Amino acid sequence: MAEIRALGIDVGSTTAKMVAIDGWGNMIWHFLEQADPRVDEQVEWFLLSVQEANPELTYYPGKGVEGIPLVATGYGRKLVQQATRQVTEITCHARGMYREMGHGGTLVDIGGQDSKVIGIGPKGEVVDFSMNDKCAAGTGRFLEDTANRLGVPLVRLGEVTLSASEEVSISSTCTVFAESEVVSLIAHGVPLQPILKGLHRSLIKRIVAMIRSVSFISPLMLSGGVVRNPAIPVMLEDEMNEKVIVPKFPQLMGAYGAALIALELYEPKF
Amino acid sequence: MSAFGWLTYAWNVQLLGPAALRINRWLSESRDKRGSRWNAETLAPPLKISFKNKELVGRHWLEGRYANLRHKVAWVTSGAPVEIFKALDYYVLYPENHAAICGTARVAVELSCEAENAGYSRDICSYARTDFGTLLSGKTPVGRLPKPDLLVACTNICQTVLFWYRVLARHFHVPLIVIDTPFVYYKEASAHALDYVMRQLEEAISVAERVAGKSLEERRLRTTARLSKMASELWLEIMGRNAHRPAPISVIDQFIQMAPIVEMRGDPETVDFYAAMLEEVDQRIRQGIGAVKNERKRLLWDNLPVWYRLRYLAEFLGEHGIALVASTYTNAWGELAPMIDPDGGMDAMARAYTYPILNRGTRYKLETMREMIERFDLDGVILHSDRSCKPYSIGQMDQRDRLLKDHDTPALLLEADHNDSRSFSEEQIANRLAAFVEMLGVEKWQRSAHWG
Numbered sequence: 164m165a166e167i168r169a170l171g172i173d174v175g176s177t178t179a180k181m182v183a184i185d186g187w188g189n190m191i192w193h194f195l196e197q198a199d200p201r202v203d204e205q206v207e208w209f210l211l212s213v214q215e216a217n218p219e220l221t222y223y224p225g226k227g228v229e230g231i232p233l234v235a236t237g238y239g240r241k242l243v244q245q246a247t248r249q250v251t252e253i254t255c256h257a258r259g260m261y262r263e264m265g266h267g268g269t270l271v272d273i274g275g276q277d278s279k280v281i282g283i284g285p286k287g288e289v290v291d292f293s294m295n296d297k298c299a300a301g302t303g304r305f306l307e308d309t310a311n312r313l314g315v316p317l318v319r320l321g322e323v324t325l326s327a328s329e330e331v332s333i334s335s336t337c338t339v340f341a342e343s344e345v346v347s348l349i350a351h352g353v354p355l356q357p358i359l360k361g362l363h364r365s366l367i368k369r370i371v372a373m374i375r376s377v378s379f380i381s382p383l384m385l386s387g388g389v390v391r392n393p394a395i396p397v398m399l400e401d402e403m404n405e406k407v408i409v410p411k412f413p414q415l416m417g418a419y420g421a422a423l424i425a426l427e428l429y430e431p432k433f
Numbered sequence: 434m435s436a437f438g439w440l441t442y443a444w445n446v447q448l449l450g451p452a453a454l455r456i457n458r459w460l461s462e463s464r465d466k467r468g469s470r471w472n473a474e475t476l477a478p479p480l481k482i483s484f485k486n487k488e489l490v491g492r493h494w495l496e497g498r499y500a501n502l503r504h505k506v507a508w509v510t511s512g513a514p515v516e517i518f519k520a521l522d523y524y525v526l527y528p529e530n531h532a533a534i535c536g537t538a539r540v541a542v543e544l545s546c547e548a549e550n551a552g553y554s555r556d557i558c559s560y561a562r563t564d565f566g567t568l569l570s571g572k573t574p575v576g577r578l579p580k581p582d583l584l585v586a587c588t589n590i591c592q593t594v595l596f597w598y599r600v601l602a603r604h605f606h607v608p609l610i611v612i613d614t615p616f617v618y619y620k621e622a623s624a625h626a627l628d629y630v631m632r633q634l635e636e637a638i639s640v641a642e643r644v645a646g647k648s649l650e651e652r653r654l655r656t657t658a659r660l661s662k663m664a665s666e667l668w669l670e671i672m673g674r675n676a677h678r679p680a681p682i683s684v685i686d687q688f689i690q691m692a693p694i695v696e697m698r699g700d701p702e703t704v705d706f707y708a709a710m711l712e713e714v715d716q717r718i719r720q721g722i723g724a725v726k727n728e729r730k731r732l733l734w735d736n737l738p739v740w741y742r743l744r745y746l747a748e749f750l751g752e753h754g755i756a757l758v759a760s761t762y763t764n765a766w767g768e769l770a771p772m773i774d775p776d777g778g779m780d781a782m783a784r785a786y787t788y789p790i791l792n793r794g795t796r797y798k799l800e801t802m803r804e805m806i807e808r809f810d811l812d813g814v815i816l817h818s819d820r821s822c823k824p825y826s827i828g829q830m831d832q833r834d835r836l837l838k839d840h841d842t843p844a845l846l847l848e849a850d851h852n853d854s855r856s857f858s859e860e861q862i863a864n865r866l867a868a869f870v871e872m873l874g875v876e877k878w879q880r881s882a883h884w885g
Binding site: 290376 | 830834837838843860861864865867868871872874
């Protein structure tokens with residue numbers, strides 16, 4: 164493995180991610196697991212794993228890896244005491260995505276409980292951004308909760324949705340009310356696939372409204388855990404009439420951006 | 434008035450109260466503990482004039498406690514033609530200001546709950562709910578509110594006041610004057626709209642005279658209007674001084690110092706107060722003192738303040754070297770100064786009270802913001818999307834869009850409420866503010882890195 168020069172960690176509401184990069188900013192190692200409510204313990208475990216894979220590094224518990232800068236992002240960033248600096252998800256996602264794709268555009272990141280749309284300029288700078296309202300509507304949680312209610316495993320959600328030939332309208336964007344609406348539709352004998360497609364449509368429309376609220380810069384890019392659901396990019400393309408670009412590691416863009424910032428800031432001067 | 438009442442008023446309002454407030458100010462000034470609780474590393478101490486402000490406002494509310502003993506009392510909206518009532522010797526109380534005091538004292542939610550428990554919806558303006566809470570419970574941080582003899586609702590700030598004051602009229606069983614000011618959609622109000630407002634003002638005078646039991650003296654009305662104009666001009670001049678770099682006072686300072694221009698407009702003390710404030714602001718400019726030490730970016734604030742989080746906002750922005758330099762809200766109490774014409778009669782008054790920013794189209798607000806961005810050389814805008822103030826918040830999405838696309842000015846929409854802290858989501862607001870600050874590129878690490 165190439166030498167690790169910087170680390171980035173993204174403590175999200177659903178998953179925690181860590182990325183290690185070399186001196187050229189290439190991603191050389193990453194780690195992803197379900198977010199633990201005890202953030203400090205999880206970060207400790209991540210950093211110990213880094214040391215295990217790279218015995219030449221020295222990790223000081225609670226402090227960090229000697230000589231390796233760490234930038235933390237995500238809603239739990241302030242709890243990462245080992246971090247050299249905390250930076251918001253907006254800046255980190257823009258940074259990671261710009262490096263990964265090599266151009267600006269409009270990035271839609273749909274996370275577990277948080278969605279954001281970021282306008283990235285031609286030099287990788289944040290031009291504008293928008294975040295979801297004070298509830299989980301328009302986030303992965305919306306689909307997760309309703310999929311649970313329908314008894315569809317998350318991994319099959321996209322596939323079942325795309326197999327639908329029809330679609331019913333789900334009027335509510337509120338996760339709780341949508342669940343009641345779904346129960347009512349099932350009681351009326353509506354099949355599963357049209358309901359799922361309607362739920363996805365509801366989420367996509369919410370996201371499109373957010374995209375419309377920022378100054379759109381082409382192309383449209385997508386990241387976040389929800390991208391693993393294949394129905395999301397397909398339906399977003401359909402709704403926006405715009406090709407959607409997805410990076411190789413859509414869930415890691417925040418952590419990758421954090422690592423890149425760490426490298427830029429603390430790169431040794433020769 | 435009974436002899437006992439006369440004595441009680443004289444003792445408390447004219448002798449003991451003012452003396453106690455003055456001594457308190459002298460002691461505060463001599464100790465000079467300005468800003469001891471706010472982050473002094475990044476923010477300049479509050480203005481020395483703050484002590485005088487506290488004394489003035491304290492006296493106003495002290496007078497209110499005993500006002501029923503000597504004066505007729507009018508409760509009015511912030512955009513009401515107060516000069517008429519001042520000239521008729523009314524004690525004028527602004528329920529909106531009272532609610533704002535409750536907001537800064539952090540009792541607004543408790544009072545709002547009283548109103549909500551009585552059936553008032555949480556969707557109603559939080560100022561209205563706060564005041565309904567005071568009516569229902571009697572609780573207020575200012576001691577006691579005088580009972581009104583007259584209510585005056587002018588619709589130039591919003592339509593809620595129409596229903597709010599109907600509730601007050603039903604509660605107190607007193608006459609209600611409604612002054613309906615037609616909305617100014619385009620640049621100029623139509624002649625018949627101004628005529629309509631003027632006729633209502635004339636009717637208002639006859640009702641106010643009947644309640645007061647005396648006639649309005651034209652000379653006194655002119656004097657009051659002149660004092661109003663002088664204070665408004667001074668206030669406008671003070672805000673204009675922020676064109677200097679660094680800005681001598683922040684918008685947070687303006688929010689704190691604006692109480693007299695709203696609730697004591699037309700009083701000679703208010704003119705003296707703002708003259709002294711202007712002097713202090715000029716002194717700051719001469720000494721190169723900025724409201725935010727190490728000012729790096731300058732922003733505009735749109736909409737009402739978040740009264741219960743002024744310090745949080747000041748300190749957060751101050752830490753990043755960001756100064757709030759201009760605001761459409763504080764500007765609203767100065768921009769009409771040129772329109773106030775003490776010798777212009779009802780015609781001029783109708784004009785001045787038809788043109789407040791909230792009675793004009795969203796395009797006008799956008800133009801005001803654009804003009805401020807240029808005049809004060811601003812780097813961005815924070816648009817407070819105020820759940821309680823719909824007329825102020827409507828159009829902000831489009832205004833944000835236009836600022837960004839047409840004027841290349843970054844703008845942040847911040848969802849909160851001016852008085853109800855239950856609508857203030859701390860974590861989300863902090864995250865948006867932090868992301869906006871990073872976007873402006875003022876973080877120390879951004880300035881040292883080879884960015885982009």
